[in-house]
Amino acid sequence: MLTISNVTKHYGERRVLDEVSFEVGRGRLTGFVGGNGAGKTTTMRIILGVLGADAGEVSLDGSPLTREGRRRFGYMPEERGLYPKMKVHEQLVYLARLRGMRAGVAAAKADELLERLELHERRDEPIEKLSLGNQQRAQIAAALVHEPEVLVLDEPFSGLDPMAVETVLGVLSERAARGVPVLFSSHQLDVVERLCDDIVVIADGRIRAAGTRDALREANAGSQWELQVGDDAAWVRALAEVDVIEFDGGYVLFEADAHGAQLVLQQAAQRGEVQRFAPRRPTLTEIFREVVQ
Numbered sequence: 659m660l661t662i663s664n665v666t667k668h669y670g671e672r673r674v675l676d677e678v679s680f681e682v683g684r685g686r687l688t689g690f691v692g693g694n695g696a697g698k699t700t701t702m703r704i705i706l707g708v709l710g711a712d713a714g715e716v717s718l719d720g721s722p723l724t725r726e727g728r729r730r731f732g733y734m735p736e737e738r739g740l741y742p743k744m745k746v747h748e749q750l751v752y753l754a755r756l757r758g759m760r761a762g763v764a765a766a767k768a769d770e771l772l773e774r775l776e777l778h779e780r781r782d783e784p785i786e787k788l789s790l791g792n793q794q795r796a797q798i799a800a801a802l803v804h805e806p807e808v809l810v811l812d813e814p815f816s817g818l819d820p821m822a823v824e825t826v827l828g829v830l831s832e833r834a835a836r837g838v839p840v841l842f843s844s845h846q847l848d849v850v851e852r853l854c855d856d857i858v859v860i861a862d863g864r865i866r867a868a869g870t871r872d873a874l875r876e877a878n879a880g881s882q883w884e885l886q887v888g889d890d891a892a893w894v895r896a897l898a899e900v901d902v903i904e905f906d907g908g909y910v911l912f913e914a915d916a917h918g919a920q921l922v923l924q925q926a927a928q929r930g931e932v933q934r935f936a937p938r939r940p941t942l943t944e945i946f947r948e949v950v951q
């Protein structure tokens with residue numbers, strides 16, 4: 659497990675990270691979300707050791723990270739930075755070799771990844787000749803080619819079309835399934851919500867929420883409820899204890915306290931078949947709005 663403990667960072671007088679703590683579990687995809695300037699890139703750079711923290715610690719399985727340990731990390735930086743004139747495959751092999759991989763293994767890994775990321779036909783083209791989406795895939799390949807033990811990716815999905823998002827997600831999920839902690843930042847909350855096991859929300863340099871997706875949705879569930887009955891549910895609108903938000907035939911979304919919700923359930927059961935009754939879980943976008951305020 660990758661553990662970030664009480665990391666604080668200042669730029670001049672400005673505190674851009676304030677006691678940031680969270681964990682990235684093995685075998686899990688963890689989404690790191692926050693608005694522009696929230697502190698995601700700074701945190702990731704500190705994890706990678708590219709930037710020093712003023713205070714706090716990053717450890718892997720309980721041991722503080724060393725320079726040597728970080729060589730086994732895979733990082734896709736925000737500023738990207740492959741060599742524009744170097745051919746895709748050649749570049750991947752070069753990067754893998756820098757991390758100590760033998761030439762033959764590096765070449766095989768590069769081919770395998772290019773195949774997997776559907777970039778194989780471009781293997782001998784210089785990076786600068788690729789479309790932006792394909793450059794992005796090459797960047798992802800560069801972060802993965804040396805079989806890293808930990809993966810940290812800054813906005814890996816930005817600029818990818820929906821098919822490419824699925825392809826990249828497949829590759830990252832495979833790595834996670836092999837026990838690699840995977841942390842990636844994203845502005846695309848719908849993508850994070852769909853893809854991630856765990857979510858970390860940062861705003862103004864402070865962690866506002868962290869945990870499994872389901873636990874976050876549970877914890878931030880308000881007082882909204884959903885009812886689906888076999889017959890018409892118009893009667894719910896007449897109850898004083900309830901505010902109906904949405905109504906469509908047998909479906910009602912309403913707001914009520916626990917007592918009001920029980921009343922609705924009892925009446926629904928007396929009237930006929932209850933097909934579904936549950937608190938409504940908020941979407942990640944709603945949670946995000948709530949916790950960053």
Ligand SMILES: Nc1ncnc2c1ncn2[C@@H]1O[C@H](COP(=O)(O)OP(=O)(O)OP(=O)(O)O)[C@@H](O)[C@H]1O
Nearest residue numbers: 669670674692693694695696697698699700701736
């Ligand atoms: N080198 C620097 N010198 C001074 N301030 C910096 C520097 N790098 C980042 N900052 C500031 O630190 C804060 C956090 O920036 P950071 O890049 O970590 O945010 P982010 O969450 O990655 O944002 P984005 O989603 O826009 O990339 C911002 O207010 C930014 O202006």
